[in-house]
Amino acid sequence: MPMSVNAPESSAQGLGSVLSSFERPITVLVTGASRGVGLAFVRRLAAEPGVRRIWAGCRNPAAAAELAALAEADDRIRPLGVDVTDEARLASAARSVAMEAEPLDMVINCAGVLHEPEGMQPERRLAEVRADWLMRSFAVNGAGPLLLARHFEALLPRRERAVFASLSARVGSISDNRLGGWYAYRGAKAAQNMFMKTLSIELARRARGIVCVALHPGTTRTDLSEPFRGSVPEDKLFSPERAAEQLLRVLDGLGSSENGGFYAWNGEKIPW
Numbered sequence: 001m002p003m004s005v006n007a008p009e010s011s012a013q014g015l016g017s018v019l020s021s022f023e024r025p026i027t028v029l030v031t032g033a034s035r036g037v038g039l040a041f042v043r044r045l046a047a048e049p050g051v052r053r054i055w056a057g058c059r060n061p062a063a064a065a066e067l068a069a070l071a072e073a074d075d076r077i078r079p080l081g082v083d084v085t086d087e088a089r090l091a092s093a094a095r096s097v098a099m100e101a102e103p104l105d106m107v108i109n110c111a112g113v114l115h116e117p118e119g120m121q122p123e124r125r126l127a128e129v130r131a132d133w134l135m136r137s138f139a140v141n142g143a144g145p146l147l148l149a150r151h152f153e154a155l156l157p158r159r160e161r162a163v164f165a166s167l168s169a170r171v172g173s174i175s176d177n178r179l180g181g182w183y184a185y186r187g188a189k190a191a192q193n194m195f196m197k198t199l200s201i202e203l204a205r206r207a208r209g210i211v212c213v214a215l216h217p218g219t220t221r222t223d224l225s226e227p228f229r230g231s232v233p234e235d236k237l238f239s240p241e242r243a244a245e246q247l248l249r250v251l252d253g254l255g256s257s258e259n260g261g262f263y264a265w266n267g268e269k270i271p272w
């Protein structure tokens with residue numbers, strides 16, 4: 001069983017490794033790396049001595065100033081154009097990674113959307129449901145991680161440990177749904193959960209060290225949560241750095257027997 005995690009808020013840099021489960025230096029792909037939890041993953045992974053390369057996937061690398069600054073200071077970080085709704089760009093990104101001829105040991109999908117400026121908003125009631133918002137949420141939060149897997153799966157090692165993780169959300173749990181609302185986000189994250197479970201079964205047939213899981217980061221101080229976190233107490237609201245560190249510790253503690261699960265930031269298994 002994965003361990004319970006309680007990482008201190010300030011432990012993002014220089015306080016020891018959170019990755020001990022790999023036997024050799026690893027290459028990681030993080031999507032949604034322009035900001036929020038994805039950017040924090042890049043920063044935290046760059047503090048790991050055992051990380052050889054970080055592919056930092058984002059829709060518009062030229063506009064991702066914080067990521068560009070990290071990449072400027074550390075040549076292990078490679079910004080990569082990735083839109084999880086665009087198969088041509090996914091294929092081209094996968095070709096760029098394949099050209100390095102090194103296995104992709106870990107993929108962490110952080111691309112996600114809950115609201116957009118002057119666009120999609122989470123619905124409080126049925127009357128607010130809109131077909132275009134349902135499709136948008138499904139494209140990014142539901143189909144996105146599966147299409148990412150479709151294009152990058154061939155780069156995962158077949159014999160050694162490999163991780164394919166996607167940030168879902170606890171609100172995508174059907175059995176945990178007590179408040180209702182947020183139709184497009186909940187429905188698309190529930191679809192993501194099913195895709196991850198189904199993918200975990202197929203990947204385990206050809207990659208014996210695979211850990212393919214859905215993750216819940218906990219409520220984290222990012223643009224995504226900004227309009228909706230008023231009622232969350234300070235001690236339950238994580239910085240992106242803390243969320244990334246906690247999830248890396250959880251991932252590091254998962255083995256093949258946890259393949260196909262849905263795990264929270266503290267290692268707790270979430271019911272579907």
Ligand SMILES: NC(=O)c1ccc[n+]([C@@H]2O[C@H](COP(=O)([O-])OP(=O)(O)OC[C@H]3O[C@@H](n4cnc5c(N)ncnc54)[C@H](OP(=O)(O)O)[C@@H]3O)[C@@H](O)[C@H]2O)c1
Binds near residue numbers: 219
């Ligand atoms: N924050 C929380 O409290 C919380 C709680 C539960 C689950 N989550 C999940 O955690 C993940 C990360 O969320 P966050 O809080 O870090 O959100 P965020 O700060 O809003 O960042 C979202 C990221 O997703 C990227 N993205 C959006 N659409 C994309 C697409 N089509 N292709 C590729 N990238 C795309 C964004 O890129 P651009 O910069 O190009 O827009 C951005 O990098 C999401 O899946 C979210 O649902 C977050």
